[in-house]
Each structure stands twice: as structure tokens, then as C-alpha cells.
Amino acid sequence: MSSIEQLTVLLNEAAESLPAQGPINDEKRNAFYAAYENVRKAIETPIDAAVRVLFGGYDAVALRVAMDTQIFNQLATAGGQSKSISELAKPSGADPLLLNRFIRILAASGLVKETGEGEYASVPLTGAFSDMSPLSKSAFHISDKAQMRSLSNANSLAKLPQYLQKTNYQNPNDSWDGPFQFGEATNLQYFEWIEQDPKHQEAFNTHMTLQRMERGPNWFDFYPVQERLLDTDKDTSKKFLVDLGGGVGHDLAAFTEKYPDLASRLVLEDLGHVLADVDKQQFKLHPGIERVPTDLFQEQTVKGAKVYYLRTVLHDWPDKQAKQILKKIHEAMTNDSVLILNENALPDEYVGGFQARVDILMMSILSGIDRTCKQFHKLLEESGFEVLGTYRPQTLSPGAGTIFEAVKKH
Ligand SMILES: C[S@@+](CC[C@H](N)C(=O)[O-])C[C@H]1O[C@@H](n2cnc3c(N)ncnc32)[C@H](O)[C@@H]1O
Structure with missing residues (x-):
């Protein structure tokens, strides 16, 4: 001893x-x-x-x-x-x-x-x-006034106890009416709010490209893409994969390194002003990838793609809005389409300190939630999907992605 x-x-x-x-x-x-x-x-x-x-x-x-x-x-x-x-x-x-x-x-x-x-x-x-490191963009984004953990500056976080008292300790369930609006005294949703500050928007976009830097392998290295998606991809005249809320395309950039021949069948969707930052990044997005300015709450214009893919998008939204987003995807899917969620699903017990804190960060700025596996299953089932499987990398680092594979419920 x-x-x-x-x-x-x-x-x-x-x-x-x-x-x-x-x-x-x-x-x-x-x-x-x-x-x-x-x-x-x-x-x-x-x-x-x-x-x-x-x-x-x-x-x-x-x-x-x-x-x-x-x-x-x-x-x-x-x-x-x-x-x-x-x-x-x-x-x-x-x-x-x-x-x-x-x-x-x-x-x-x-x-x-x-x-x-x-x-x-x-x-x-x-x-x-230092400015040479992309991590400094993350530090800028996280320490900017909406998110600063300092009690004097983090309006939404500092006022969270007060907000929860006012709402009788209910889970926030509206991204347009939650702790962020209360703390910042604004009607804007968080993404609308950062759009107003180009420096912060750019920092946020680059910050997203780093989110998985130390979180193990790419999803397509542990999820059987060939067997589950390519072998069942019958109509090659249709798009193969749509990355919704894909930010500046970092995930698709990695995907095309492994599957360059699919580039012309890939679509990057995000808000128009986010897509405008794609070419400012340190990586180069494959020119064959189509970029489509999209609002997740409007009709999905790419119909019948093989895969609709969302990475760490749903944790930004409470169930109310997550269901609206899933409904738009459901409407665009055919029976052959597959929904792939790549999310930091929390374990049902013994959640690590980092993940538990990020969950409250999501709550305070977006009324969002980091869901457990059970909660993802429930959300998908209530949104008309059948979950066919979940996949995780062999070695789990904190915050490693979990893949949920789902199809339309028949
Ligand atoms: C947490 S980031 C995830 C980015 C990327 N998928 C990743 O994992 O790094 C959420 C993304 O959703 C986008 N987004 C937010 N509201 C949106 C909306 N209404 N329509 C389309 N995209 C939206 C943001 O611009 C951002 O790129």
C-alpha cells in the first residue's frame, strides 16, 4: 500500500x-x-x-x-x-x-x-x-461572453439557477425560449445570436472542426459502411450521403479521403453564412461535394438519399425542436434511406465530469441536451424511426461518438 x-x-x-x-x-x-x-x-x-x-x-x-x-x-x-x-x-x-x-x-x-x-x-x-493554433479559436469561442464560465460574464450560465427557479426546475424545452434568452435578455436563438458577430461565428465554425480531434477514430472506420450502406445502395443516380448541419465540411473532408469516388454524391448542408466559411479553413473540401444552404426546420430538398447523417446536431436541440428536425428528414427519406446519428451519447450511469458539464453548457445556451443511449432510442422511436443498431469504437475516449443507425418505421 x-x-x-x-x-x-x-x-x-x-x-x-x-x-x-x-x-x-x-x-x-x-x-x-x-x-x-x-x-x-x-x-x-x-x-x-x-x-x-x-x-x-x-x-x-x-x-x-x-x-x-x-x-x-x-x-x-x-x-x-x-x-x-x-x-x-x-x-x-x-x-x-x-x-x-x-x-x-x-x-x-x-x-x-x-x-x-x-x-x-x-x-x-x-x-x-497562440494565434497559430486552431485551438485558440475554440478558446475564443468558449470564453466569449455567452459562454464564459466566469460568474460575472456568463450571462446565461450565471442566471441559470435563477431561470430554473422561475420555471420550477423543468427541463428547458424550447431553443427560442430558455436560459439563453433569459440570461442574455434577447429573443434570438443562440445560432441567430452568434451570426450577428462574424468573428465569433468564424471561431465557432473552426471550433467545430476540432470537436473530435482527440476523440478516437472516424465514424466510418468503426461503422461498417461497405456492408450496411454501400452494398445496399441500389440507386446510384441519387445522392449517397447528406451531412445536415455539417458545419464547414470537416467530416465530409475526412470521409472523401477514404471514399474519394463518392464525392459527387455527397452533400454538405448548413446555414448559408456557415457554408460561406468553408474555404477559409485549413483543410480543403473536395470540389465535387455539393454545398446546399439549408434550414433544418424547412423542407429537406435532397430527397431519397441513401444516408442522412447528423453529427452532434441533435444535442443542440431540446426534444421539441429535435422532433421537428427529424420530421423534415423523415419526409425526405425513402424506405431504402438510412438515418445515421453520430452523437456523444452519454452512458446511463457514471457519466464523466467533462460530458456532464457539456450537457449543462448545452442547456444554458441552446436549451439543448446531451442524451443517453436510452434517450436517443426514445427520441427516434417517437419520431417514426426504427433503430437498427448502435456502434461505438473499440476504445472509448471521453466524448467518443456513438453511431445510431435508423430507418423509417414501417
Ligand atoms: C454543433 S454544430 C455541429 C457541426 C458538425 N456536424 C460537427 O459535428 O462538427 C451544429 C451545426 O448546426 C448548424 N445549424 C444550426 N442551426 C441550423 C439550422 N437551423 N439549419 C441548418 N443548420 C443549422 C450550425 O451552424 C452548426 O454548424
Whole structure:
């Protein structure tokens, strides 16, 4: 049995030696995170737990201030050299004293390194938040005012307890009338709201391309596309796959790397202003793929395609709107068509902390919900579908996609 002293020594040694051993695969890293969390839960004091839970928002604020004042850009390009807080403050004209108050939070959480009094240098994570990294777009999107976890800025999240009190603790069930509208004092739905801010819209679009970056294999590598879809694809004059709410086409771009011959039978659908950002991305969408500006709540114009595919679209919507979206797809499907949902379905029990938090994020901005497998089955059955199967990758990383394959109920 290890004592706390022995464990402390072991972990400190590991922190020194592990980075030199090279990349660690997802399975091993996730197993370690789980063990590490178990140790934390076993020894954490009530005060430490309260601080951890209640003070997370301050890190997000510090991250955003450092991004806005070019701290990550400056440190990431300094070649590991230390920079003083006065130097770092120059490009933004910030008061060094003020900036230092934020940067020391980032140093404590390991995003930069403190090398002396008021002096900082980069660590490998620093580059992830510089402008060169697409992850900085995610950080911008998540820390922007609608979503900031800081209690002073996250209007919809900060006012969620008040909203729920007002609605007698019912699940929000309308994306146009929920915590977001209450918190932001707006009539706009969240997607309408970000459309008004092109910088945020672009950040959101790129953020979506990163959503699955570390979440294991692509859906078409663990779902039997050949056997379930291609072998039963009788009418090749029709479209093969429509990616609804496919964003800037990142999923189809990956799909055409494996199935380039299908490109002219693929359709990317999303809101017109989102499709306008397709060619701004770091990847190139196959030119054969048709781009069709679409509103999920209007008639589906591509009829009788073999596959209607939605990835992490339904979790944006409560049942009321999810059913309206499914109805439009149902109407366009023939008996040969297959509906494929690729969703972060939650387990029925022991939901991980990250997934549980994302669910509340969905609630607070979209009245959305991260559904469990059971809840997806129920939603599909109530919308006129029969679920033929569910598929998951062999190794499950947190948030890995689950594929639901469904057809029209006869
Ligand atoms: C959570 S993102 C998912 C994007 C992509 N499928 C993925 O998994 O990365 C939801 C997508 O739905 C789109 N969307 C939202 N409302 C829509 C609507 N009314 N009609 C069409 N697309 C919509 C958004 O623009 C966004 O690209």
C-alpha cells in the first residue's frame, strides 16, 4: 500500500520523466486521468473541493485576457526565452501590474511557466493558445461572453439557477425560449445570436472542426459502411450521403479521403453564412461535394438519399425542436434511406465530469441536451424511426461518438 508521501514522490518523478518518453496514447492517458481523479476524490478536503468547483471561472477569464493581450503569441514565439511582465504588456499597452495578476493564474495552472519575479516563459501548452493554433479559436469561442464560465460574464450560465427557479426546475424545452434568452435578455436563438458577430461565428465554425480531434477514430472506420450502406445502395443516380448541419465540411473532408469516388454524391448542408466559411479553413473540401444552404426546420430538398447523417446536431436541440428536425428528414427519406446519428451519447450511469458539464453548457445556451443511449432510442422511436443498431469504437475516449443507425418505421 502506498503512503501519501510515497505517492507524492512517485508523481513528482513521473512529472519529470514522462514528457521525455514521447506521446502517450489516449487509452493510457484516460486511464491515468481516471486514477488521478480517484486519488483526488479520496483525499480532497471540503474547502479544496469548494475552491475547485467555484473558482474555475477565474482561469477562463485569465486565459481570455492573456489571449486578448497577445501573451501566448509573444511567449510561443520567444524560443523558450523568459520575458518580463513589462515587455509582455507593451503590445497591448496594459498596466504590467494588472497583467501580472492574470498571468500568475495561468502559471499556476501550467499554461505558461514563471521563471522569476514577474518573468514568464513558454511551456509546450503555451503554443496551443497562440494565434497559430486552431485551438485558440475554440478558446475564443468558449470564453466569449455567452459562454464564459466566469460568474460575472456568463450571462446565461450565471442566471441559470435563477431561470430554473422561475420555471420550477423543468427541463428547458424550447431553443427560442430558455436560459439563453433569459440570461442574455434577447429573443434570438443562440445560432441567430452568434451570426450577428462574424468573428465569433468564424471561431465557432473552426471550433467545430476540432470537436473530435482527440476523440478516437472516424465514424466510418468503426461503422461498417461497405456492408450496411454501400452494398445496399441500389440507386446510384441519387445522392449517397447528406451531412445536415455539417458545419464547414470537416467530416465530409475526412470521409472523401477514404471514399474519394463518392464525392459527387455527397452533400454538405448548413446555414448559408456557415457554408460561406468553408474555404477559409485549413483543410480543403473536395470540389465535387455539393454545398446546399439549408434550414433544418424547412423542407429537406435532397430527397431519397441513401444516408442522412447528423453529427452532434441533435444535442443542440431540446426534444421539441429535435422532433421537428427529424420530421423534415423523415419526409425526405425513402424506405431504402438510412438515418445515421453520430452523437456523444452519454452512458446511463457514471457519466464523466467533462460530458456532464457539456450537457449543462448545452442547456444554458441552446436549451439543448446531451442524451443517453436510452434517450436517443426514445427520441427516434417517437419520431417514426426504427433503430437498427448502435456502434461505438473499440476504445472509448471521453466524448467518443456513438453511431445510431435508423430507418423509417414501417
Ligand atoms: C454543433 S454544430 C455541429 C457541426 C458538425 N456536424 C460537427 O459535428 O462538427 C451544429 C451545426 O448546426 C448548424 N445549424 C444550426 N442551426 C441550423 C439550422 N437551423 N439549419 C441548418 N443548420 C443549422 C450550425 O451552424 C452548426 O454548424
